[in-house]
Amino acid sequence: MIMPRTEKQYARIREEKRALIKNIALELFASEGYYYTSISKIAKKAAISKGLVYNYFKSKEDLLKEIISNGFDAFTVVFDPNKDGILTDDEFDYFINEVFNILRSNTKYWRLFFGIILQSIVYDFVEEQLIRILSPMSKTLNNFMERKNADDPATDARFFMAVLDGVAFHYILDPDNFPLEKIKNRIINFFTRC
Amino acid sequence: MIMPRTEKQYARIREEKRALIKNIALELFASEGYYYTSISKIAKKAAISKGLVYNYFKSKEDLLKEIISNGFDAFTVVFDPNKDGILTDDEFDYFINEVFNILRSNTKYWRLFFGIILQSIVYDFVEEQLIRILSPMSKTLNNFMERKNADDPATDARFFMAVLDGVAFHYILDPDNFPLEKIKNRIINFFTRC
Amino acid sequence: MIMPRTEKQYARIREEKRALIKNIALELFASEGYYYTSISKIAKKAAISKGLVYNYFKSKEDLLKEIISNGFDAFTVVFDPNKDGILTDDEFDYFINEVFNILRSNTKYWRLFFGIILQSIVYDFVEEQLIRILSPMSKTLNNFMERKNADDPATDARFFMAVLDGVAFHYILDPDNFPLEKIKNRIINFFTRC
């Protein structure tokens, strides 16, 4: 008895191929740089034809966009995980720890990621992503600082984000020597004291 | 009988043209990205021929390297200005203030500078520069933290650099809204307390 | 549903295009010189795009190398055809006759071939080929001369090769007036006389 599953199966195959291409592209973009990674190289490593890549992604830039978008998402899931807009001390700790776990998991990728979002050539697209991510994050952080009775919660929130980025930046540039644990503690102490 | 230009005249022409090319290249590298800025584009904007660029710089990469190297130098000048390896509290204040003065003086430039050094293909070269600049800076900062009786001066020094970069980064991305003065105070208080 | 070409079809296309490009390149290299023949010119004459040439040959130099290598091969086929390392008198005669048959069959080609291999920049590569071709040939010729009881077989072998090349060279430069048969006889008499 043959079940009419072909439709669904095709869809699954499609999704798997897309994921395959994205993973390989990510790896190559990260290790060799976006510009120096040709579609040819991606196709060869994925053991498919060049043409097929275009069957799944409109263009090379399109492929990049999807990868970056996925990258941003990695952070949203670990910030205020229950999405109630309120950051507990535990959630604050969890977020900081997870941020660095994420960075550690693929340093090269995040280095690329940071580099790309600063190139204003892709800025129009990146800007949407930044606003999408940062504006709720900012609101929640303000609220967190208020609850800490900070004199100037808005400045503290802003300062926190800057510190986090700076530390993240230094960490991905030199992951082996960076005293990550000690610095994580300093951040947590500084921003959650009283 | 018409005499050729003197050596001095030639030297001046060379220096001026080099500067012109570097300035325009920086602007374009920063706004459009290194790879997407062609030598053609640089030449056109500088109103010279493509070929002339190669009279002054061995290659496109060479041009980039010199630009980056110059950028790094700007900071060394204001750090421990008497170069005695000892950072007084005043010098520490001065450094922090000057860093942001430098950044404010040409926000666009520094946005581009950061963007460029993050493009990973450049990384090998950037690493050399980082070591060149950061290792004496780091030593002096360690010494500064020790004199502050810090529990863990090395970590504090590192943390300081990360914080400074993060704040600088956020500042140049949004100089108009960033509460710079307040945050400068937070940094100074945090690292010079006791 | 349209199927992609089979592997065999692709292989045939590749082989035909490669041959086309090689033939046209040879003609141009020979008549205008290697350096003065641009890939553009080759592509135009072959009625294909510049880019396609690079689909088939890694570089201009690569194209040249393959052409030269093929030329050398033509001679190995007729030398000691059974490849037993022993040259009988008949095989010796056969070789000399075939060399000139090959040359006569496409005088223009061989004139060009000689022209190319003498261009000095090509020399390093030609040297490899010469060693590849000449060293077994030389061994077999030495052996041949020894069996002729020559006083100095190595020198005779070398002399023979030089004479053959000189005659071949003069022949292809002026095939219509060159007294080929008479000179072939002189060579055979000189080198196979007891």
Add this chain to the structure above:
Amino acid sequence: MIMPRTEKQYARIREEKRALIKNIALELFASEGYYYTSISKIAKKAAISKGLVYNYFKSKEDLLKEIISNGFDAFTVVFDPNKDGILTDDEFDYFINEVFNILRSNTKYWRLFFGIILQSIVYDFVEEQLIRILSPMSKTLNNFMERKNADDPATDARFFMAVLDGVAFHYILDPDNFPLEKIKNRIINFFTRC
């Protein structure tokens, strides 16, 4: 008392500069190839400016032509030195010896020389030179063979030239291993025996 020699002195200086440039160009053309030797490189090695080269030679090609023309002359001086149209046995010996002395004196140059004259792009120019050199040489050689009571002097003359070129060719391709003396003897024996 100042003598009015300036005119003549200038002429001498001019001639010396021309010779300097030609010698350096020859050296570079021979060692690096005509195409890969830039006017810049020649000027630098001659310690003069690029512009000055054009003061002495109309173009790079012009410089080459003069060098090549000088090359042809090298052979005419050693062939039938008294220019009486009659080649004695001693003159025949002398010619063969001198040819190889000349070749040995600058192997690279002669390799270049052979390579260049075979490129049809310079052929028009070279052809004149060849006719100028070869046609009296050929006549004199025929006469020489006749006096040797050769059965077919014309063929012998032609064969001789071919052999000489073949040996010269092999010699310049591998000057270090080529058994030149032995082969010179073989040529002399073969062509001057009774």
Add this chain to the structure above:
DNA sequence: CATGAATGAGATTTCATTCAT
């Protein structure tokens, strides 16, 4: 859905030659 030959636009780079000084 899959292939890879083919295109074409553009990138970097080199260099003979000119020209103001």
Add this chain to the structure above:
DNA sequence: TATGAATGAAATCTCATTCAT
């Protein structure tokens, strides 16, 4: 006569993308 900055044309090569099959 002498300089070297400047030009401009052309060369090699790369690659995202298309398309016939």
